[in-house]
Amino acid sequence: MPMLDRKWWTLIAVCTATFMLLLDITVVNVALPAIQRSLHSSFSDLQWVVDAYALTLAAFLLTAGVVGDMYGRRVVFAIGLGVFSVSSLLCGLSRSSLELNLARAAQGVGGAIMFATALALIASAFQGNERGTAFGIYGAVVGGAVAVGPLIGGAITSGLGWRWIFFVNVPIGLVAIVITLTQVQESKDPNDRRIDWIGFVSFSVALVMLVFALVRGNDEGWGSKLIVSLLVGSAVLLVVFVVAEWRQSEPMLDLDLFRRPAVVGVSVVAFTLSASIFAMFLYMTLFIQDDLGYGPLAAGVRFLPITMLTFLVAPIAGRLTVRVKSRYLLGTGLLLVALGCLLMSGIHASSGWTVLLPGFIVAGIGIGMVNPVLASAAISVVPPQRSGMASGANSTFRQVGIATGIAGLGAVFQSQIQHKTVVALGASRAGQEVLVRGGSSLNGALAGGGVRDVAATIPSASARAALLSAYRVGFASTLDHLMIIGMVVAAVGSLCAYAFIRQADFVPSYASDQVPAPLEVVAP
Numbered sequence: 001m002p003m004l005d006r007k008w009w010t011l012i013a014v015c016t017a018t019f020m021l022l023l024d025i026t027v028v029n030v031a032l033p034a035i036q037r038s039l040h041s042s043f044s045d046l047q048w049v050v051d052a053y054a055l056t057l058a059a060f061l062l063t064a065g066v067v068g069d070m071y072g073r074r075v076v077f078a079i080g081l082g083v084f085s086v087s088s089l090l091c092g093l094s095r096s097s098l099e100l101n102l103a104r105a106a107q108g109v110g111g112a113i114m115f116a117t118a119l120a121l122i123a124s125a126f127q128g129n130e131r132g133t134a135f136g137i138y139g140a141v142v143g144g145a146v147a148v149g150p151l152i153g154g155a156i157t158s159g160l161g162w163r164w165i166f167f168v169n170v171p172i173g174l175v176a177i178v179i180t181l182t183q184v185q186e187s188k189d190p191n192d193r194r195i196d197w198i199g200f201v202s203f204s205v206a207l208v209m210l211v212f213a214l215v216r217g218n219d220e221g222w223g224s225k226l227i228v229s230l231l232v233g234s235a236v237l238l239v240v241f242v243v244a245e246w247r248q249s250e251p252m253l254d255l256d257l258f259r260r261p262a263v264v265g266v267s268v269v270a271f272t273l274s275a276s277i278f279a280m281f282l283y284m285t286l287f288i289q290d291d292l293g294y295g296p297l298a299a300g301v302r303f304l305p306i307t308m309l310t311f312l313v314a315p316i317a318g319r320l321t322v323r324v325k326s327r328y329l330l331g332t333g334l335l336l337v338a339l340g341c342l343l344m345s346g347i348h349a350s351s352g353w354t355v356l357l358p359g360f361i362v363a364g365i366g367i368g369m370v371n372p373v374l375a376s377a378a379i380s381v382v383p384p385q386r387s388g389m390a391s392g393a394n395s396t397f398r399q400v401g402i403a404t405g406i407a408g409l410g411a412v413f414q415s416q417i418q419h420k421t422v423v424a425l426g427a428s429r430a431g432q433e434v435l436v437r438g439g440s441s442l443n444g445a446l447a448g449g450g451v452r453d454v455a456a457t458i459p460s461a462s463a464r465a466a467l468l469s470a471y472r473v474g475f476a477s478t479l480d481h482l483m484i485i486g487m488v489v490a491a492v493g494s495l496c497a498y499a500f501i502r503q504a505d506f507v508p509s510y511a512s513d514q515v516p517a518p519l520e521v522v523a524p
Contacts, residue, residue: 007125009183011134014118015141016176017081020169021111022145024088025053026307027153029281030300031162033289035100038162044215045097047410050282051211051403052101056108057115058399059204062252062392065116069193073117073124074186078177080113085173092166115395120388124187139314139372147304147311154300162296198244199252206237207400214407218414253393254386262381263390265500266374269330270397272493273370276486277337277363278398279405283413283482284344288353291475302353306364313368318376326377326506329369331497336366338490345483349472359483366490381505405489409482416481421474430466434458 032046039045068076087106094100119138126134156164213230220226245251257263288299317329340363344356378394425431458464 006183006185007130007134009179010121010125010185011137013077013176013179013184014121015138016172016179017077017084017114018118018138019141019145020172020176021084021114022142023149023152024107024165024169026146026149027156027165028053029285030150030153030296030303031157031165032282032285034157034162034296036290039094039097039100041097043410043414044219045101046282046286047215047406048097048101049104050406051215052105053108053111054399054403054406055204055207055211056105057112058396058403059200059207060109060112061116061396061399062389063195063200064113065120065388065392066193066195066252068113068117068120069188070195072186072188073120074180074184076113077117077121077184078180080110080117081173081177081180082110083107084110084114085170085177088166088169088173092163116392119391121184121187125185139318143311143314147307150300150303150307151297152300154295154297157296159297194250196244196248196250196252199241199248202237202241202244203252206234206241207403209234209237211403211407214404214411217411253396254389257382257386257390257393260381260505261500262377262502262505265327265496266330266378266381266394267397268496268500269334269370269374269493270378270394271401272489272496273334273337273367273374274398274401275405275408276341276490276493277367278402279409280341280482280486282406283409283479284356287347287356287475287479291472292353294353302356303360305357306360306367309361309364310368310371313365314372317369318372321373321376325503326373326380327497327501327503329373330377330501331494333366333369333373334490334494334497336369337363338366338487338494340364340366341483341487341490345480345487347476347480347483349469349476351476377501377506380507381501383507409485412485413478413482416478417474419474420477421470424470424473425466427470428466430460430462431470433460433463434467434470 028049032049035041035049036046041049064076064080084107087103087110090103091100091107094103119135122134122138123131153165156162156168209230213227213234217227242255245253245255258267284303285299288294288302289296294302317333320329340359340361342359343362344359347355374394375391379390382390422435425435458467
């Protein structure tokens with residue numbers, strides 16, 4: 001194969017891997033209820049299906065980039081593909097929630113390696129105007145995967161079963177590995193690099209401790225020794241991380257970047273976008289499938305308004321960046337996300353899925369406005385030699401937002417749905433009968449999402465109907481409150497975008513061969 005053609009093989013390998021990875025993220029959302037029924041998972045187990053991936057992705061992302069620079073991006077990218085493919089196989093073979101979540105954590109490691117090296121491989125293979133073309137194709141692949149992911153995920157889950165959303169990664173990953181090792185040219189950073197082990201360990205452990213405390217807080221008690229110890233330990237390790245990064249000559253995250261208010265602004269935008277609307281996808285999926293009773297394919301179809309609008313608006317917003325200041329696009333986009341959450345907050349026990357439709361439309365436009373502008377702004381507010389670290393840090397803030405958002409919202413969800421369902425049960429004689437006979441099994445079902453299983457064991461039709469009706473009341477009211485929280489988080493991000501992202505902080509221009517990526521790899 002002539003050297004001239006290798007750059008296109010590089011693009012094919014990167015786009016194939018990215019499409020596979022993104023598709024896996026989006027299809028998991030739609031498959032969660034099926035996973036819950038198959039593995040008899042609790043609600044906390046479902047949270048970890050998403051959080052285990054997000055945590056390891058956030059923890060390994062910046063370090064994986066350094067490893068690629070040191071040992072060669074091609075070989076490291078191939079290793080990432082291998083880790084992701086093997087862990088996908090293990091996900092599909094999982095027989096328990098613990099096995100699945102451990103395999104998902106391994107997937108996050110593979111995903112971090114691919115994230116960290118993919119764009120660098122494209123940048124080293126293409127020069128000048130061709131680099132812009134390559135990034136445009138890459139961005140289209142990213143947007144397309146996000147747009148069709150829920151539909152494909154629903155079709156696979158309905159037709160073949162949830163395990164196949166992981167099994168399909170194996171042959172695709174093997175093909176991508178062969179292309180990478182045979183056709184992609186190696187590239188390294190000519191400068192000596194080293195791994196910041198103190199930063200890596202302190203940040204990773206602090207993040208795991210924080211999320212574990214949020215997930216287990218309701219069950220263990222927020223004042224328990226375990227939860228308090230986890231929260232204190234997380235805070236101490238975050239302080240260690242900050243001090244270590246200040247003192248390191250080659251830190252994992254250069255804190256001097258945050259002297260620019262715009263860097264703070266784009267980081268807050270990345271975090272709040274993920275902690276609001278993206279974290280809400282787990283709970284919206286449970287509402288559509290568990291509460292309303294739609295299957296995975298039908299649920300995927302109903303998510304199309306938000307994903308398709310995100311896909312369609314993104315290129316328009318990308319082109320607007322040359323005419324409109326980034327602070328206005330990012331601030332307005334997050335304001336639309338906040339408005340979308342507000343529009344989805346009017347949920348009642350009798351509501352159908354269309355109650356979400358106005359919010360889907362508005363939030364979809366908002367996400368489409370934010371995504372490409374955020375990806376460009378993240379590397380435009382730092383010197384070109386720091387663009388790789390800035391892009392990695394921005395992706396890390398996104399993943400931290402998803403992990404902590406899901407865990408934090410989950411703590412509210414578990415606490416409120418138990419209380420509200422019990423109150424609704426107490427309003428009727430049949431419901432009171434359920435409370436008397438349900439006992440601890442009912443409390444566990446309310447916290448873990450097994451209400452329908454408990455209802456199936458109740459011989460009285462009236463008591464069974466009372467439980468399901470009360471659960472719908474509790475679920476709708478709780479989801480309504482989660483939407484308000486999501487609205488507040490997105491609104492805070494919008495205010496920070498307007499306040500901190502100053503045009504004066506933007507680097508005047510990049511050289512023609514340093515075209516920033518139009519889109520980052522993100523998915524709900």
